Amino acid sequence: MKEANTEKALLEGLARSDRKAxxxxxxxxxxxxxxxxxxxxxxxxxxxxxxxEAMVVLYEKAKSGSFELNCLIKTYLYSxxxxxxxxxxxxxxxxxxxxxxxESISVEEDLEDHDQKDQEFxxxxxxxxxxxxxCKSLLEAFYLQKRNMQEIALSFGYTNSDNAKNQKYxxxxxxxxxxxLQYKTEL
Amino acid sequence: MDDVKILxxxxxxxxxxxxxxxxxxxxxLRKSSSEIDQLVxxxxxxxxxxNRYDQxxxxxxxxxxxxxxxxxxxxxxxxxxxxxxxIVYLYNRHKRTAxxxxxxxxxxxxxxxxxxxxxxxxxQKNDIALLNGEIKAIKNQNQQQKREIDNIKQNINVTTAxxxxxxxxxxxxxxxxxxxxxxxxxxxxxxHIAVQxxxxxxxxxxxxxxxxxxxxxxxxxxxxxxxxxVSIPYSIKKTSAEIAEPxxxxxxxxxEIVYGEGYLAAKTGFNGDTLTCxxxxxANPGNSGGPILNNRGEVVGILSAxxxxxxxxxxxxxxxxxxxxxxxxxxxxxxxxxxxxxxxSVKGLDKTQQVKKISDFVYRVKVN
Numbered sequence: 324m325k326e327a328n329t330e331k332a333l334l335e336g337l338a339r340s341d342r343k344a345x346x347x348x349x350x351x352x353x354x355x356x357x358x359x360x361x362x363x364x365x366x367x368x369x370x371x372x373x374x375x376e377a378m379v380v381l382y383e384k385a386k387s388g389s390f391e392l393n394c395l396i397k398t399y400l401y402s403x404x405x406x407x408x409x410x411x412x413x414x415x416x417x418x419x420x421x422x423x424x425x426e427s428i429s430v431e432e433d434l435e436d437h438d439q440k441d442q443e444f445x446x447x448x449x450x451x452x453x454x455x456x457x458c459k460s461l462l463e464a465f466y467l468q469k470r471n472m473q474e475i476a477l478s479f480g481y482t483n484s485d486n487a488k489n490q491k492y493x494x495x496x497x498x499x500x501x502x503x504l505q506y507k508t509e510l
Numbered sequence: 511m512d513d514v515k516i517l518x519x520x521x522x523x524x525x526x527x528x529x530x531x532x533x534x535x536x537x538x539l540r541k542s543s544s545e546i547d548q549l550v551x552x553x554x555x556x557x558x559x560x561n562r563y564d565q566x567x568x569x570x571x572x573x574x575x576x577x578x579x580x581x582x583x584x585x586x587x588x589x590x591x592x593x594x595x596x597i598v599y600l601y602n603r604h605k606r607t608a609x610x611x612x613x614x615x616x617x618x619x620x621x622x623x624x625x626x627x628x629x630x631x632x633x634q635k636n637d638i639a640l641l642n643g644e645i646k647a648i649k650n651q652n653q654q655q656k657r658e659i660d661n662i663k664q665n666i667n668v669t670t671a672x673x674x675x676x677x678x679x680x681x682x683x684x685x686x687x688x689x690x691x692x693x694x695x696x697x698x699x700x701x702h703i704a705v706q707x708x709x710x711x712x713x714x715x716x717x718x719x720x721x722x723x724x725x726x727x728x729x730x731x732x733x734x735x736x737x738x739x740v741s742i743p744y745s746i747k748k749t750s751a752e753i754a755e756p757x758x759x760x761x762x763x764x765x766e767i768v769y770g771e772g773y774l775a776a777k778t779g780f781n782g783d784t785l786t787c788x789x790x791x792x793a794n795p796g797n798s799g800g801p802i803l804n805n806r807g808e809v810v811g812i813l814s815a816x817x818x819x820x821x822x823x824x825x826x827x828x829x830x831x832x833x834x835x836x837x838x839x840x841x842x843x844x845x846x847x848x849x850x851x852x853x854x855s856v857k858g859l860d861k862t863q864q865v866k867k868i869s870d871f872v873y874r875v876k877v878n
Binding site: 340346350353368371375386451466488489502 | 513514517518556557559560561562563564565566567568569570572573574576577579580585586853
């Protein structure tokens, strides 16, 4: 009973990007994943990448709120990592994976979800990267840091908040254009 | 102008900042105009995308940070050093090739030894013993010389006054065993060199290699109180950086570590010099020898000089020449163990975090 409680608390923490929760999950699972990857033609850096991607999958799942806790976090992460690594090996034409533990649960659907989200993330990153300054900082200040227009006008050196608003509008249109152009062709 | 207002209204509608009256009015508008309706749907989706992007980005950076933190504490097997994991990996990867190579080598060795033993009659034991004796004699002689040198050294030490350092520069670690890189001109004509770590402690150091043409010097910390760190957080880039790539540097223009930020301005240096590159960064005397890093925490150059006749034109030696300098140095086998850091563990962290980790590896050079 107690175990289920802490696992639940950990997932809730993860959904909030809580540093402590991430650290606990990381500490308890990383070494197992590292030995899985390293024993199957991977390097320590590969292990780090695979594990962090799996952590993102778990995070997305925890945040969606629909995460049914029908297995331990450990089992889930292991299954995701195993699948991700197998995919990468297939990509490099090496097929087999020797491991101590088979995948006990199916994570195929979650990974499809993740692929979609990952692509969206990369699109946004590319679109943001194509913007340049001060557009990027301006949009980040307004939409992500939720600062108000007067403050932004002051710190970016606009004469009044209307000017800043117009500039923000132009930047947003550019960002949207860059994002949707790719989004429609790729997804 | 109108579009700006419409967007503002849509945003206030989505975030729920409208008064009830406004809201009713806007919803009517939405029903009557499909354009506005579509804009609301599209913008809601886009805002979600942006928020998700932001959260995921923060989360990823937190993951990278956690990894570094845990690896430093030793709570997880850290990525770079662990011998066992690496050996298993290399073994698995190359076992087939290695076993074939080994069997060929084995067969050849057997064949040759058979050939040799069938041809030569044996009487070599004495030779070997003799050789041994000679080595012993040389060893004794060496020890004697060492003792004499030590004596002389001690005598000198008694007479010298405390060293006063006059000029200085910056350097950074390239190997955990205490090897640093700086500019050759920083330590030119130096009698005594000391490097000062982030705690303000002076450590004696020695020049082990100088390449005057490329203005590079490798120093080794000889002080016994030097504590070797576990790993180096940045990597040294083998290829040159791109124009307009944002870069930053850490250095000691005064007695305190100072951060400076800029970009790569040109791929060649003063008068088209291809050994260096031009960067735009604020630099002062004392910045020489400091690392130039990009956003991924890779060293792309070493700050070396600035043009006096022009404002804000600074030159840096390209980082690939560190590899070349090291290759030269390693012709002497006692330096075989030096290994340049090839992966950056601060990649993905934000700038403040990167600088925090890196500043412990940048040393002030003091020269007398």
